[in-house]
Amino acid sequence: MIFREVEDRDLIARTRRGDVEAYNLLVSRWEKRVFNYLLRLVNHREDAMDVAQEVFLKAYQGLVKLEDPDRFSAWLFRIAHNEAFSLLRKRRPEGDMPAESAAFGRASTMMPLETSLAVERALMELTEDHREAVLLKVYQGFKFEEMAEILGCPVSTVKSRVYAGFEQLKQTLAPVSGRAVEKIS
Amino acid sequence: MNCTLSHAKPDWNAYVLGEMDRAERQRIEAHASACTGCQQDLAATRLTLDSMAALREEEIPRRIAFVSDKVFEPSFWQKDWWRKMFLRPSFAGGALIAGAVLAHGWMRPPVAVAPPPAVDVAAIEAQVSQKLQAQVNESVQAAVKQAVAVTRQQDDRRTATLLAAAERRYAETTEMLSKQVTRMYAMNSGVGVR
Numbered sequence: 241m242i243f244r245e246v247e248d249r250d251l252i253a254r255t256r257r258g259d260v261e262a263y264n265l266l267v268s269r270w271e272k273r274v275f276n277y278l279l280r281l282v283n284h285r286e287d288a289m290d291v292a293q294e295v296f297l298k299a300y301q302g303l304v305k306l307e308d309p310d311r312f313s314a315w316l317f318r319i320a321h322n323e324a325f326s327l328l329r330k331r332r333p334e335g336d337m338p339a340e341s342a343a344f345g346r347a348s349t350m351m352p353l354e355t356s357l358a359v360e361r362a363l364m365e366l367t368e369d370h371r372e373a374v375l376l377k378v379y380q381g382f383k384f385e386e387m388a389e390i391l392g393c394p395v396s397t398v399k400s401r402v403y404a405g406f407e408q409l410k411q412t413l414a415p416v417s418g419r420a421v422e423k424i425s
Numbered sequence: 426m427n428c429t430l431s432h433a434k435p436d437w438n439a440y441v442l443g444e445m446d447r448a449e450r451q452r453i454e455a456h457a458s459a460c461t462g463c464q465q466d467l468a469a470t471r472l473t474l475d476s477m478a479a480l481r482e483e484e485i486p487r488r489i490a491f492v493s494d495k496v497f498e499p500s501f502w503q504k505d506w507w508r509k510m511f512l513r514p515s516f517a518g519g520a521l522i523a524g525a526v527l528a529h530g531w532m533r534p535p536v537a538v539a540p541p542p543a544v545d546v547a548a549i550e551a552q553v554s555q556k557l558q559a560q561v562n563e564s565v566q567a568a569v570k571q572a573v574a575v576t577r578q579q580d581d582r583r584t585a586t587l588l589a590a591a592e593r594r595y596a597e598t599t600e601m602l603s604k605q606v607t608r609m610y611a612m613n614s615g616v617g618v619r
Contacts, residue, residue: 267489271485271488271489272482275483275485276483279483285486289485289486289487292485293489293490356479358476359477363480378477379477379480399444402438402442403439406438406442409473409477410469410473413473413476414469
């Protein structure tokens with residue numbers, strides 16, 4: 241992880257000097273993580289792809305303003321968070337779930353594990369705030385302080401959202417976890 | 426099953442999410458070893474986390490397209506060749522000398538230069554006017570003098586002609602009167618007249 245951060249810092253410095261290929265490398269490192277985070281948030285593959293494109297464009301344009309290159313990941317996810325919620329706010333008046341919502345499920349049905357499908361559905365039952373907090377904590381591995389920076393709210397709020405979301409997942413996934421326990425035993 | 430620590434129940438969410446310091450971890454682990462309720466809570470929490478780990482990470486449908494985008498073209502100042510060129514010793518030395526020359530020229534005190542004399546336009550105009558007037562006067566005087574001379578010559582010639590005519594008439598009149606006097610004298614004396 242330290243090695244990666246050093247390399248990210250180097251790529252950021254090269255990008256700032258106008259080396260487009262360095263930014264290309266930086267994007268290739270982060271695009272999958274950002275895409276998955278966005279996919280779980282907006283629940284639509286094409287929207288997630290479009291937003292990811294916008295995120296990396298804005299990141300490139302704002303890279304000069306990034307004061308501490310070591311905070312690149314939190315800064316990048318902050319942009320992703322803003323872009324995703326901008327999209328979600330636009331969707332809200334329509335009141336409908338995206339048309340491809342089922343496609344997300346269909347893709348998952350291809351997976352052999354029933355658990356994965358159950359987790360996907362359980363995540364979608366969370367509120368957007370709770371889901372995002374769980375995604376950043378469990379799947380992206382951010383610290384509470386970094387999440388506070390990304391989400392633009394106090395650490396106490398972040399903790400509250402993570403624990404509330406996690407608690408709800410625990411209840412929703414209890415039958416799945418129970419079966420898993422049974423299989424293990 | 427309930428935990429025996431009713432007022433300080435361990436936070437197993439924080440425990441499995443890695444948001445607990447080492448001392449606290451050791452404290453609740455020691456407690457859980459003797460608390461059946463906490464053992465069940467911890468197992469359920471861990472299972473939830475393990476279940477979540479089963480979620481498949483989706484592959485990105487296509488690469489983020491940005492390389493060919495014009496907005497990513499670096500500006501002139503961002504291009505690396507410019508920096509490399511500037512950092513070459515020969516270029517840097519030349520630039521340094523040029524900079525020193527320019528700085529010297531800029532910082533040198535200005536040479537005192539006498540201000541150009543104030544041009545008295547009115548005086549020049551008066552002078553030119555005066556010269557012009559003198560030339561005009563001279564030309565007029567010469568012309569008048571010539572005209573007077575010509576007129577005088579013409580008058581002299583006319584006076585001489587008139588005087589000559591008058592003298593001729595006077596001579597003729599004198600001769601005629603002389604002849605009449607002679608004839609009258611001869612008639613009165615009877616001499617030589619018949």
